[in-house]
Amino acid sequence: MEYTVKTLLKEVNSSYKHPGDERIRAISEHLIEQMYNTIVKFDVSHDEMWAFLKWMNELGKANQAGLLAAGLGIERLLDILADEKEKQKGITTGTARAIEGPLYVPGAPLEKKFARIDDGTQKGEVLIMEGDVFGPNGERIPHALVEVWLADQEGTYSIINPAQTPYNNRRKIEADEKGHYGFRTLVPPGYSVPKDSPTQKVLDLLGREGNRPAHIHFMVSAPGYEQLTTQINMPGDKYIDEDFAFATRDPLIVTVEKVNDPKMLAQYDLKEPYAHIKFNFTLHQG
Numbered sequence: 001m002e003y004t005v006k007t008l009l010k011e012v013n014s015s016y017k018h019p020g021d022e023r024i025r026a027i028s029e030h031l032i033e034q035m036y037n038t039i040v041k042f043d044v045s046h047d048e049m050w051a052f053l054k055w056m057n058e059l060g061k062a063n064q065a066g067l068l069a070a071g072l073g074i075e076r077l078l079d080i081l082a083d084e085k086e087k088q089k090g091i092t093t094g095t096a097r098a099i100e101g102p103l104y105v106p107g108a109p110l111e112k113k114f115a116r117i118d119d120g121t122q123k124g125e126v127l128i129m130e131g132d133v134f135g136p137n138g139e140r141i142p143h144a145l146v147e148v149w150l151a152d153q154e155g156t157y158s159i160i161n162p163a164q165t166p167y168n169n170r171r172k173i174e175a176d177e178k179g180h181y182g183f184r185t186l187v188p189p190g191y192s193v194p195k196d197s198p199t200q201k202v203l204d205l206l207g208r209e210g211n212r213p214a215h216i217h218f219m220v221s222a223p224g225y226e227q228l229t230t231q232i233n234m235p236g237d238k239y240i241d242e243d244f245a246f247a248t249r250d251p252l253i254v255t256v257e258k259v260n261d262p263k264m265l266a267q268y269d270l271k272e273p274y275a276h277i278k279f280n281f282t283l284h285q286g
C-alpha cells in the first residue's frame with residue numbers, strides 16, 4: 001500500500017513532457033502529495049470523492065471560489081504574511097491592511113473629492129464618511145485615489161447582484177489637492193453567505209456560520225506609494241468577533257458619530273440625523 005501510493009505519487013509528479021512553470025509545478029507536487037495523504041489517512045471512499053468533485057463544480061458555477069477562500073482564512077493568511085514581511089523591513093506604521101474579499105470589481109466610476117455613491121433607491125441611515133490620505137512622513141497626498149465598495153441595505157453588492165443598479169455603492173473618489181476625500185451612502189448592514197449555496201453547504205457540514213460584520217472596503221493608491229487594500233468595521237456589530245472571513249482588525253473599527261446639528265443637516269440637504277465617520281488613510285512608500 002505504502003509503496004504503491006508512493007510510486008503513483010512519484011509517477012504523477014514526474015510525468016512532465018514540457019518545461020511548464022517551475023513554481024506551479026513545485027506547488028502542485030506538494031498539494032498532490034497532501035491530497036493523497038489526506039485520502040489515505042481518512043480512507044476516503046469513491047462516493048465521497050465524487051460528492052466532493054460535484055461540490056467543487058457547483059462552487060465554480062456559483063462563482064464562490066473566492067468566497068470559500070475568504071471563509072477558510074486564506075485571504076487573512078496572505079495578509080498576516082504581508083504584515084510579517086513589512087515588519088521585517090521595519091515598517092510598522094500606516095493604516096492596517098484587510099482582505100479584499102471576493103466582491104471587488106474594477107471599473108467603478110471616477111468622481112472628484114466627494115460623491116454620493118448609493119443610487120437613492122433604498123431607505124436607511126445616511127452615512128457621510130470622509131478623511132485625508134497621508135504618506136508615511138505625515139505628508140498629505142494630493143489627488144490620491146480612494147476606491148470604495150460596500151453592500152446595500154440588503155447586504156448584497158452591485159454587479160455581483162445584477163438586481164442592483166450597476167456600480168451602486170462602488171466608486172473611485174479622487175481626493176482633492178489636500179488629500180481630502182468624502183462620500184455619502186447608507187450605513188451598511190453585515191453580509192451573510194447566500195443560503196442554498198455551495199459555500200453555505202460546507203459551512204453547515206462544519207457547523208459554522210457565514211456572517212460578516214458590517215464593513216466598507218477600500219483600495220487607496222497614489223503614484224509613488226504602495227496600494228493599500230483595507231476595510232473599516234462598524235463598531236458594535238454582533239458579528240464583529242465572529243467574522244466568517246477572520247478579517248476584523250481593531251485599528252479598523254471606526255467611531256461613528258450621530259449628527260443632528262441642523263446646520264450640518266442642511267449642508268447635506270438632510271432632514272434626519274445622519275452617521276458620520278472620519279477616517280484617515282496612511283500609505284507606505286512604493
Ligand code: MBD
Nearest residue numbers: 070100101102103191245
Ligand atoms: C464580503 O462582503 C466580503 O467582504 C468577504 C470577504 C466575503 C464575503 C462577502
Ligand code: FE
Nearest residue numbers: 101103191217
Ligand atoms: Fe464585503
